[in-house]
Amino acid sequence: MDVLSDVITTMRTGRPASRRLRVDAPWCYRFDPYEGAGFHILLRGTGWLLAEGAEPVPLATGDVVLVPQGSAHVLSHVPRPEGAVPLDDAEAEPEGRVEFLCGKYRLDHTRGHPLLGSLPDVVHLPAGPGRHAELRAAVDLLAAEVTGGRSGRDAVVSGLLDLLLVYMARAWFEEHPEDGWPRALRDREVAAVLEALHTEPAAPWRLEELAARVGLSRATLARRFTALTGQPPMTYLTWWRMTSAAHLLRTGEQPLTVVARQVGYGSPFAFSHAFKRHFGRTPAQFRADASPPEPR
Known part of the structure; x- marks a missing residue:
């Protein structure tokens, strides 16, 4: 699986949700901190997004x-937050001149990946001719589905919301190709190593093998991989194995031996020791605890 798809799958904890709303000025809606990610699409009219510590x-x-x-x-509707009320309290105006689609994704940031962590607090993707055609197509389809009553609507909307998240992240990466993680995904050798680690996280990878696979020396691969991702290859592999294991423990019921094998550990004891060192508790405790712990 490619890195971005892997990241979203591992972080997701529930189905996304959305709401389409039509209003007239004055309007001002507050969105409190949320364990996940939010999005907004302005379908008609103009407005402002205001985030603490940032320019409108x-x-x-x-x-x-x-x-x-x-x-x-x-x-x-104005670049000021005074009088904001929760979106849940908003009353739709059928003839309103401003229309937007708001939604949110349930993501566990304790399993956060630096790929998504590299995104700014607010990703603004302005509309424009020829800009991000796939994103625009998904927006058009989603806007039509959320107000329609056609059969299969829920399944279609859920799938389109998943597409939308990928397209939004991809659009930002394409606009910032020289930044760390976007650059890592564009670097042929580093991207190939990432794909190998994500495709076969349980494989007994060694730095020598990864370097030979992409035609680089050990030192060159380690230096370039670390510069672009923030971690050496083998450190990243261990971190990704633990992150994947946390996802498996939270979302499935596989025995510990199966989970251990899926993330590259030959024995439950070795896996439990590594997992506790990373998360501060055993896999059994982690699975039983309803609130995710903070990684050490």
Whole structure:
């Protein structure tokens, strides 16, 4: 599986949700901090997104905004947050001149991946001719489905919301190709190593083998991989194995021996020791605990 798909699958903890709303000025809606990511699409009219400690972001028709860390923010008809009320309290106005689609993804940030962590607190993707055609197509389909009553609507909307998250992240990466993780995904050798580690996390990888696989020396691979991802290859592999194991423990009922084998450990004892060192508790405790712990 490719890295971005792997990351989203591992972090997701539930189904996404969305709401389409039509209003007239004045309007001002508050979004409290959320364990996940939020998004907004301005389908008609203009508005502003206000985030603490940041300059107001002007929004025009067709603009898309992703709030990847689920931080608090406000949507308003003016660049001021005074008088904001929760979106749940909003009353739709059928003839309103402003229309937007808001939604959220349930993501566990304790299993957060630096790929999504590299995104800014607010990702603004302005509309424009020829910009991000796949994202625009998904927006159009989603806007039509959320107000329709056609059979299969729930399944279609859920799938389109998943597509939307990928397209929003991909659009930002394409606009910032020289940044750390976007650059890592564009670097042929580093990307090939990442794909190998994500495709076969249980394989007994060694740095020598990975370097030979992509035609680099051990030192060159270690230096380039670390510069672009923030971790040496084998450190990243251990971290990804533990993150994947946490996902398996939380979402499945496989015996510990199976989970251990799926993330590259030959014995439950060795796996439990590594897992406790990483998360501060045993796999059994982690699975039983309803609230995710913070990694050490």
